[in-house]
Amino acid sequence: MTDTSAPEQSPNNGPANVEVDTSYEDDSSYGDELSSYTASLTSSVLEYRQENGRRYHGFRDGAYLLPNDETENDRLDMLHEIFLMLLNRKLYLAPIKKPQRAIDLATGTGIWAIDFADLHPQAEVIGCDLSPTQPSLVPPNVKFLVDDIESEWAYERDPFDFIHARFLAGSIKDFGRLIKQCYRSVKPGGWVEFQDWDGYPVSEDGSLNGTDLQRYYDEVSGAFEKAGYEVSPGPKLEKWFKDAGFVNIHVQKFILPYGVWPKDPHLKKIGAWNQAQAEANGFEGAALAALTRYKNWSKEDVILLASQARADGRKRNIHSLFYFYVVYGQRPEN
Template identity: 80%
Template structure:
């Protein structure tokens, strides 16, 4: 179920969801030695992961991102990739990108989107950028991965990108408007992201352990300075940055298999599976570092959320936004 827009205007389609009844210095040797030493030091710092509360976190710019980067989390990210493909009817993106030559995927995670885009567009150079070097080493020749903080000053656009893609950056970025304003004119930019707070159309989420989970965890991210609800704000941020041809689509992602609609039921099953893998991962660092919770208290909160997420009479859902546009050349 989507909310679409044309010519920069959004058309609402927020019909209630029917609930299913329970049935250059190459000759300078000293410079080369210095560069090798620096590179070795940098590589070491990138791989010096933080181990905390039984989970592994990135080493480069330690603390800039509050979710793990271990194998359990990587499996969850790949699960979210499949969820998004199902939501968008197997499309990697919605922007009208034509014959892209240079593409970047921000916060690439496992690199799965970048790899699939490169396979789809073999003529394109595709860059995946992330704080963690957790992407596969054997990839297509037109893909490369960089370890960097995308909120630092941009140094990627000596040659502008034809397409800039970002997905699931909620609770990862502190200043979305600053990031978006750094993009150079010409190419398409597409962000796909959540309103991070769960809701329900019938009030069934109110007062549940599931609602408490999102209230506690997202307020911790907000205390740390992160944006938790980027989805509904993306259109305004794009337009404030001077973008034109801005297009918005708003999707409903149910939590669980309670919808009667077959497509929404499928989406809901994937969303619930992803959420169950995320309760612990999403809460541990945020609550222990910024609210002084113990690990045991976090695990109890996650357990309550997981239990409520499996109750068919709680009809929780999220709103997910796909927004794309261009900055004009002039």
């Protein structure tokens, strides 16, 4: 059974400061270093939207602003590896024991659900998403559904021992309602765990201020917010869990650097992977639909902004990082 003890990184606030690796004289060796770290459906569901050279989901068209093509799926699997590194190879932190029924909300490529099904072969595992992009060869105890998790659920009739959701920032408009749905759909004594970002990067030394990298996140996050999406759910999860009625709520906050500037080897590795996923068309993929649909940008202007952000991200004197939250709570036994 998986080890659910606390990761080594500080469980509440992360390190007070992340020390910068100053052993490099310039940015010329960045590329080499980065490479060393990162060596049954209806026809409407498959009628994908093609836009600006990317593919988007067809079911509930427009409800999700990121692509669902192979490029994006590869990036999501890279993020899965990043989260595993961040949590010391743990899929979850909630103290669940021998779950019989579990669901992964907005499962994406299905990689978390597949890993969970392998870890808990006695459990029935469901992964749901707007896009049917998951593999067909999966463990016998996992199945995937096309569903909109912001619509009304029917899972209350057959509740779960464990409900998991990860990286829903920018895809959900009403997290409070969603978490209340989770409460109604988990068994008494069962657990719900959300893992998510504060979507705005920061720098402890102010080096991010005024950069194109900061401007990218300001513009893109602003477009998502204009469309009605919550881009920084991480810091608010604890309140939403309390409002829904959960007890035994635990909050753990992690530092997720961008780039290889930290001196600490573990943070350096995570930062390298984070930068690699962003450079794997992550900048363009996150920005294209949001900026062209909601801020009337041209495709060319979006690509220019993404390239400027990418260039800033390669500068070792810009020490940007994100905060990532893991919050889990229990539905009372009675």
